Amino acid sequence: xxxxxxxARGVRKHFxxxxxxxxxxxxxxxxxxxxxxxxxxxxxSTFLRCVNHLETIDGGSIHVDGELIGFExxxxxxxxxxxxxxxxxxxxxxxxxxxFNLFPHYTVVQNVIEAPVGVRGExxxxxxxxxxALLRRVGLEEKAHVYPRQLSGGQQQRVAIAxxxxxxxxxxxxxxxxxxxxxxxxxxxxxxxxxxxxxxxxMIVVTHEIGFARExxxxxxxxxxxxxxxxxxxxxxxxxxxxxxxxxxxxxxx
Amino acid sequence: MSLPDVDxxxxxxxxxxxxxxxxxxLLVLGAQLVSLLVTNPNFQWDVVGRYVNAQIIGQGIFxxxxxxxxxxxxxxxxxxxxxxxxxxxxPVARAACGLYVWFFRGTPVLVQxxxxxxxxxxxxxxxxxxxxxxxxxxxxxxVLITPLLAAILxxxxxxxxxxxxxxxxxxxxxxxxxxxxxSALGMSGARTFRRIVLPQAMxxxxxxxxxxxxxxxxATSLVSVIALADLLYTVQxxxxxxxxxxxxxxxxxLWYLMITSILYVGQSFIERHYARGATRNAPQxxxxxxxxxxxxxxxVPS
Ligand SMILES: Nc1ncnc2c1ncn2[C@@H]1O[C@H](COP(=O)(O)OP(=O)(O)OP(=O)(O)O)[C@@H](O)[C@H]1O
Ligand SMILES: [Mg+2]
Numbered sequence: 001x002x003x004x005x006x007x008a009r010g011v012r013k014h015f016x017x018x019x020x021x022x023x024x025x026x027x028x029x030x031x032x033x034x035x036x037x038x039x040x041x042x043x044x045s046t047f048l049r050c051v052n053h054l055e056t057i058d059g060g061s062i063h064v065d066g067e068l069i070g071f072e073x074x075x076x077x078x079x080x081x082x083x084x085x086x087x088x089x090x091x092x093x094x095x096x097x098x099x100f101n102l103f104p105h106y107t108v109v110q111n112v113i114e115a116p117v118g119v120r121g122e123x124x125x126x127x128x129x130x131x132x133a134l135l136r137r138v139g140l141e142e143k144a145h146v147y148p149r150q151l152s153g154g155q156q157q158r159v160a161i162a163x164x165x166x167x168x169x170x171x172x173x174x175x176x177x178x179x180x181x182x183x184x185x186x187x188x189x190x191x192x193x194x195x196x197x198x199x200x201x202x203m204i205v206v207t208h209e210i211g212f213a214r215e216x217x218x219x220x221x222x223x224x225x226x227x228x229x230x231x232x233x234x235x236x237x238x239x240x241x242x243x244x245x246x247x248x249x250x251x252x253x254x
Numbered sequence: 255m256s257l258p259d260v261d262x263x264x265x266x267x268x269x270x271x272x273x274x275x276x277x278x279x280l281l282v283l284g285a286q287l288v289s290l291l292v293t294n295p296n297f298q299w300d301v302v303g304r305y306v307n308a309q310i311i312g313q314g315i316f317x318x319x320x321x322x323x324x325x326x327x328x329x330x331x332x333x334x335x336x337x338x339x340x341x342x343x344x345p346v347a348r349a350a351c352g353l354y355v356w357f358f359r360g361t362p363v364l365v366q367x368x369x370x371x372x373x374x375x376x377x378x379x380x381x382x383x384x385x386x387x388x389x390x391x392x393x394x395x396x397v398l399i400t401p402l403l404a405a406i407l408x409x410x411x412x413x414x415x416x417x418x419x420x421x422x423x424x425x426x427x428x429x430x431x432x433x434x435x436x437s438a439l440g441m442s443g444a445r446t447f448r449r450i451v452l453p454q455a456m457x458x459x460x461x462x463x464x465x466x467x468x469x470x471x472x473a474t475s476l477v478s479v480i481a482l483a484d485l486l487y488t489v490q491x492x493x494x495x496x497x498x499x500x501x502x503x504x505x506x507x508l509w510y511l512m513i514t515s516i517l518y519v520g521q522s523f524i525e526r527h528y529a530r531g532a533t534r535n536a537p538q539x540x541x542x543x544x545x546x547x548x549x550x551x552x553x554v555p556s
Binding site for chain 1: 429431432434435436437438439440441442443445449450453454528530531532
């Protein structure tokens with residue numbers, strides 16, 4: 001029997017009195033691409049950030065590749081993991097942010113090798129070689145030695161993807177990777193992501209790009225008000241939504 | 255209606271008569287200052303010339319520089335720790351560090367210096383041990399607190415409070431997304447601080463720290479009250495004998511100016527180092543401030 005790459009069960013999260021996640025159930029299988037849709041404030045970012053424990057969940061559980069994230073369960077008791085152990089878990093999960101968050105004081109190639117060399121202890125020469133291969137893959141090999149601020153938004157986001165891939169993650173999380181981009185730059189980033197999907201990378205993508213969901217996603221999940229309202233293959237959810245909330249949302253974005 | 259056909263090439267420059275007036279006034283004032291410096295015999299330039307290279311002055315300069323370096327080093331290390339404390343999640347650490355900054359910034363450094371120097375009135379013996387319990391080691395305060403140590407404590411501990419605020423401001427100016435990206439890559443907190451946050455904060459920390467070094471250089475002259483032979487104390491002890499007060503103070507000022515000028519150049523180099531990647535433009539050459547020609551900033555290829 002195999003385990004799912006991600007299994008979220010009854011995930012709950014609140015900020016003060018605001019209950020943001022009210023019991024999220026989701027399974028993502030190895031090699032699957034899941035697109036998460038939903039209105040603003042529905043908790044999509046929060047859920048993604050719970051998966052790599054940037055936020056600590058208040059209830060339920062998240063397993064990634066069979067490992068409980070952020071906690072340790074033994075003998076019927078559950079305790080928080082130490083910071084070092086959380087850090088180790090995060091190395092297996094790549095994340096791409098809406099605002100890119102490249103390190104502006106390092107060149108592109110330094111951004112890519114920083115974690116493999118500093119965290120995994122990979123030899124610098126080998127990491128550089130891989131970095132150049134990754135940059136070639138996102139179409140930016142000739143930009144290896146410039147600083148991020150000298151790049152366009154689309155180029156920066158592709159570097160951010162290469163930087164996350166350099167840790168050889170089992171799972172990639174994308175939080176609205178194209179929302180901060182000018183419309184003409186969106187395509188280049190989505191093309192890179194489509195390439196990753198075709199190579200069999202497991203991905204959870206929060207996006208408003210319905211075209212991308214239709215074309216690349218294996219499954220679309222619609223979230224609203226802290227719960228998963230509907231989930232299924234793209235043609236079902238996007239063309240024959242069951243829930244009125246999904247219908248209303250799609251009516252607004254399509 | 256048709257618009258006239260105009261070519262702005264070769265347009266006449268705007269005139270600035272007020273600039274001319276201001277320049278002439280300043281030049282006249284400058285000339286008067288020079289003439290005062292040259293013609294007034296009370297400056298006793300021959301005395302200045304005799305002392306400016308004197309060995310005893312050199313020893314004073316050495317003490318001044320040594321104090322500046324050590325007190326600044328104490329201040330920076332303490333400042334980093336205090337800044338981390340004030341930004342930490344531990345409320346006790348936050349309060350303690352806040353209290354420290356409040357106290358040391360709120361009292362005159364001269365008072366602090368004298369207080370450290372006279373610590374033995376307060377604590378005849380310094381000892382380490384369990385509070386209200388047994389002592390492990392103890393020493394006579396008068397032996398332990400030499401004038402040099404009192405000066406280092408007075409200046410360094412005070413500097414720590416100022417550096418803490420400068421460093422805290424620098425750290426807070428780094429976007430939170432940077433820490434988040436580093437965490438998502440599996441970097442530890444310490445590594446994130448060292449490799450990601452601090453280098454970016456340096457851009458905001460260096461310029462005010464440069465001013466602090468220059469202030470510190472001059473603040474070391476306060477130690478003359480506790481009889482430590484720095485540059486100022488040295489010239490004072492000479493003119494107390496020879497009554498050549500003005501020329502000897504000029505000697506001291508010349509050296510202070512000389513050192514601050516060197517510090518200024520050093521600061522420019524450090525600032526340039528930490529400006530890496532901060533703008534879209536290629537970094538300007540350090541010596542560019544010497545050229546008056548305004549160069550077009552190079553366009554960055556994208
Ligand atoms: N750190 C936080 N502290 C307090 N409230 C928060 C925090 N993070 C998120 N929230 C709140 O949680 C709710 C869900 O936020 P979240 O960012 O997950 O929404 P989202 O679905 O990603 O929306 P968007 O499409 O606008 O990105 C919002 O109401 C937000 O204000
Ligand atoms: Mg969001």
